[in-house]
């Protein structure tokens with residue numbers, strides 16, 4: 001079986017969610033709003049080309065070229081992805097402008113953080129086959145190699161907060177090490193909306209326990225496959241879960257939470273409370 005960081009994260013959030021998405025391959029209960037994803041994909045595409053085509057050598061033509069990539073990527077995504085425009089209170093044109101604005105902000109961050117190494121590539125696939133036959137794979141947003149021992153891994157984020165989970169970066173560092181025998185010395189996120197680069201705390205000795213954690217998760221998944229038991233884990237992971245509308249465990253969680261809130265309220269004492277909660281929670 002192949003494991004990417006996103007599939008392992010599904011499992012970390014909730015084994016039931018992992019089962020439905022990766023084992024049973026259930027389609028999502030609802031078509032999800034892709035507003036935030038589109039922003040991230042468009043900006044990432046611009047900077048993927050910036051690095052892989054060495055666009056910094058273009059001088060005066062750079063900005064029009066990057067804007068053209070931005071425009072084409074945005075137009076193509078809008079043809080296939082769903083956006084709830086009412087919810088975001090933005091027109092497609094205004095949203096496009098946000099994406100285009102990220103180009104200058106991103107170029108500013110690249111200049112400030114000197115993200116132009118002799119080896120500077122984007123969207124690099126890394127794979128590793130474990131002794132168990134399972135495969136770890138990941139597509140790294142950016143790798144900068146300043147020398148054999150000075151390697152940075154960065155991931156671009158289009159989020160409106162700057163607190164992404166560093167687990168993803170550790171996973172890429174592990175893959176890099178398993179492929180090249182070198183542990184990257186800097187891991188960080190580029191937050192496109194803010195034009196900031198934030199490095200996470202990471203020491204080479206962090207990698208071994210992390211690797212053990214990944215192997216443990218994979219072993220646990222094998223146990224779940226064997227026993228056919230996939231426990232749910234509400235509320236962790238429920239907020240962004242595609243299966244929330246049909247998830248019985250989530251409903252039970254909500255019902256119990258509501259019941260706990262009513263506990264102690266004289267209006268809902270004894271049997272009245274339980275019956276009432278069961279009725280109104282669904």
Ligand code: SF4
Pocket residue numbers: 013014016017232233234235236237238241242243244247248249250
């Ligand atoms: S709604 Fe919550 S409990 Fe249900 S599958 Fe999704 S993450 Fe798991």
